[in-house]
Amino acid sequence: MMIRFFGWLFIIVLFGAIYLWQPEFFQHSYSILKHGDIIALAEYLRSFGPWSILITILLFIIMTFTIVFPFMILSGASGIMYGLFWGTVISWGGEVIGAICMFIFARYFFRQLVAGWIANSRYLQQVDDYSATNGFKALLIARLLPLAPSGIITAVAAISRMSFKDFFLATIIGKLPPVIIKVLIGHDIVFAGENLTRLLLVILLVIVVYVGLWWYKRNKG
Numbered sequence: 140m141m142i143r144f145f146g147w148l149f150i151i152v153l154f155g156a157i158y159l160w161q162p163e164f165f166q167h168s169y170s171i172l173k174h175g176d177i178i179a180l181a182e183y184l185r186s187f188g189p190w191s192i193l194i195t196i197l198l199f200i201i202m203t204f205t206i207v208f209p210f211m212i213l214s215g216a217s218g219i220m221y222g223l224f225w226g227t228v229i230s231w232g233g234e235v236i237g238a239i240c241m242f243i244f245a246r247y248f249f250r251q252l253v254a255g256w257i258a259n260s261r262y263l264q265q266v267d268d269y270s271a272t273n274g275f276k277a278l279l280i281a282r283l284l285p286l287a288p289s290g291i292i293t294a295v296a297a298i299s300r301m302s303f304k305d306f307f308l309a310t311i312i313g314k315l316p317p318v319i320i321k322v323l324i325g326h327d328i329v330f331a332g333e334n335l336t337r338l339l340l341v342i343l344l345v346i347v348v349y350v351g352l353w354w355y356k357r358n359k360g
Contacts, residue, residue, distance in 0.1 A: 181216040199233025215325015231318045238293045245297035274301030282313025285320045
């Protein structure tokens with residue numbers, strides 16, 4: 140119990156120290172993200188020069204924990220700054236690192252808290268057992284959805300019995316296609332005049348994915 144208390148204390152002090160170190164960075168980033176200004180975010184991150192990649196990845200990690208802002212804004216900014224290929228690589232790396240950090244955090248601090256609820260519920264026990272044997276498949280499908288709430292999915296996986304290996308593999312594989320889509324959409328929204336056809340095709344692909352999933356669940360049920 141004391142170990143967890145000091146763990147929480149360390150995390151609170153760490154985040155507090157980071158915020159006090161550069162409060163204007165968090166305030167300015169929050170303002171830009173809130174307004175969804177992809178160009179402004181790209182220009183702001185570019186102002187950090189050689190540190191821009193590290194700062195971008197840090198923002199991905201922070202956004203994973205806040206579960207507030209859509210990754211598409213930051214992914215689009217990455218595509219503008221680094222080009223579509225490297226923007227995708229950096230966005231993918233940032234999302235994967237953020238998911239791993241959140242998984243470790245949530246499993247360490249919250250798994251034991253929900254263990255009692257699971258033990259007292261037959262339904263939750265079945266879900267927990269399913270996550271242990273079929274977690275990779277379930278998480279992979281969830282990761283492949285472009286607009287799925289990544290942070291919530293990670294938190295649910297963390298408090299289940301899914302192994303870290305299954306989580307890691309499903310995350311690095313499943314996040315890549317949605318990241319490509321988000322980088323393309325975020326980038327092409329800004330340059331719609333040059334890439335309108337591609338933007339419309341990608342949006343159509345997203346719609347097809349969700350309609351296909353809805354049709355599959357309807358017919359399976």
